[in-house]
Amino acid sequence: MDSPGRVTIAKGTALNASAASQARLLDLQALDAALDRLAHRRRTLPELASIEALGTRLREIDDALVTARTLDSDLAREQSKAEADVDQVRSRAERDQQRLDAGSVSSPRELENLQSEIASLGKRRSDLEDVVLEVMERREAAQGEIAALSAERDTLAGEAAAAATRRDEVFAEIDAEGAATSAARAAIVPDIPDELLALYEKIRASSDGVGAAALHRGRCEGCHLSLNPGDLAHIRDAAPDAVLRCEECRRILVRTPESGL
Numbered sequence: 207m208d209s210p211g212r213v214t215i216a217k218g219t220a221l222n223a224s225a226a227s228q229a230r231l232l233d234l235q236a237l238d239a240a241l242d243r244l245a246h247r248r249r250t251l252p253e254l255a256s257i258e259a260l261g262t263r264l265r266e267i268d269d270a271l272v273t274a275r276t277l278d279s280d281l282a283r284e285q286s287k288a289e290a291d292v293d294q295v296r297s298r299a300e301r302d303q304q305r306l307d308a309g310s311v312s313s314p315r316e317l318e319n320l321q322s323e324i325a326s327l328g329k330r331r332s333d334l335e336d337v338v339l340e341v342m343e344r345r346e347a348a349q350g351e352i353a354a355l356s357a358e359r360d361t362l363a364g365e366a367a368a369a370a371t372r373r374d375e376v377f378a379e380i381d382a383e384g385a386a387t388s389a390a391r392a393a394i395v396p397d398i399p400d401e402l403l404a405l406y407e408k409i410r411a412s413s414d415g416v417g418a419a420a421l422h423r424g425r426c427e428g429c430h431l432s433l434n435p436g437d438l439a440h441i442r443d444a445a446p447d448a449v450l451r452c453e454e455c456r457r458i459l460v461r462t463p464e465s466g467l
């Protein structure tokens with residue numbers, strides 16, 4: 207990796223641009239890098255992952271709430287039915303008891319039947335009351351779950367709203383910075399010849415967003431490789447308006463007062 211880089215100084219079809227417009231290209235590169243960083247920050251904001259995770263959990267809770275509420279209403283119907291059964295058995299037993307108390311039944315056999323029916327109705331009523339109690343307990347559990355899920359839902363919805371507010375605040379900051387940076391970029395573009403700009407954009411698209419790099423103390427700032435003395439000598443001899451390319455990374459290599467030439 208530490209082999210010296212090489213520099214191409216294209217001849218014939220060589221691209222020329224004034225040293226000033228080459229220097230402007232470095233300014234443009236700095237702004238494009240800033241815009242890329244802003245876009246990356248916008249995409250990878252931690253709040254986005256939080257909001258997504260909270261949204262997933264909220265949907266799960268909503269599903270669980272639908273299930274728990276359906277169970278609760280099923281149990282409510284079951285409870286009403288069991289209570290109606292209890293009422294029915296109770297009234298029938300009361301009627302029987304009234305007939306018994308009224309002394310209107312005189313036949314011993316009929317009397318025995320009536321007493322036996324009252325006893326079995328008592329047993330039936332007790333069984334039905336157990337059913338009512340059991341259903342009520344299950345309902346209580348379902349309602350407890352609904353309450354717990356609703357509380358969790360409120361908490362998470364609050365967290366999601368707070369995260370959305372933070373996200374929007376940061377988005378606003380990023381977008382304001384982006385607008386200022388884009389305006390600065392637009393002011394630079396006219397200083398750069400179309401052909402040089404097109405080359406820069408092409409390289410930038412295929413080289414991690416860096417199309418132009420400074421030659422700094424004998425090193426390409428694009429790939430961070432040092433140039434060998436022969437290449438540095440070539441660069442020293444090159445016309446100031448020659449557009450140079452780093453042989454290693456193919457980026458446009460721009461000379462500056464700190465190039466170490």
Ligand SMILES: [Zn+2]
Nearest residue numbers: 426429452455
């Ligand atoms: Zn390079």
